[in-house]
Amino acid sequence: MTTVFDCRAQDSRLDGLAAAAGTVRSGRLVVFPTDTVYGIGCDAFSGSAVHSLLNAKGRPAGTPVGVLIGSWATVDGLVLSMPPTARLLMEAFWPGSLSMVLPQAPSLAWDLGNARGTVTVRMPLHPVALELLREVGPMAVSMASHSGSGVTGPTATCQQAREQLGDTVSVYLDAGELTGEGTSTVVDITGTEPRLLREGPITAAQLSEVLGWDISAGS
Secondary structure, rough: OEEEEEEOOHHHHHHHHHHHHHHHHHOOOOOEOOOEEEEEEEEEHHHHHHHHHHHHHHHOOOOOOOEEEEEEEHHOOEEOOOHHHHHHHHHOOOOEEEEEEEEEEEOOEEEEEEEEOOEEOOOOOHHHHHHHHHOOOOOEEEEEEOOOOOOOOOOOOHHHHHHHHHHHHEEEOOOOOOOOOOOEEEEOOOOOEEEEOOOOOOOHHHHHHHHHOOEEEOO
């Protein structure tokens, strides 16, 4: 059974967040707003839930899935190390639309796909997302869309997500249409120097200003 909560109304928002938290803890899927797109998410430490997420999206097993967190402190427990450049970017752009690829902590008991010992992590700038993440901890999250739907572009409304994912998701948190600029900027910080993998709302020029050197896609 699928339930939709209108998070623009305070009472419904509180009920929705409570329902979503319970859903995540029980290993099921939720859709919720981030600052970029609507995401489909689950408990990052539940392998069966991550498998369900990939099935819902029509993606093959082993497809890497990123992680959203609700606080800066959380990232320290997920990664092997935090290079100084990563700290600089966190301080400049988190919470916000910057995803960072970092070496994951080898002790973590999770299965987020064939990410070759890395984890892609982000702290989103949306109050509903942050409240949920702070309640349940790290979540495996992908854009709330189905790869076989024929729909292209970001999932900017809850209705778009429902049309593609339907009853595979237990709880939908509707915060209205999102006005972000699409999927996040992605920077790989696993090497000696950061590499821009995807330019999004945060531009190469903004990253370069913080880092103190030029960074461009594919560099």
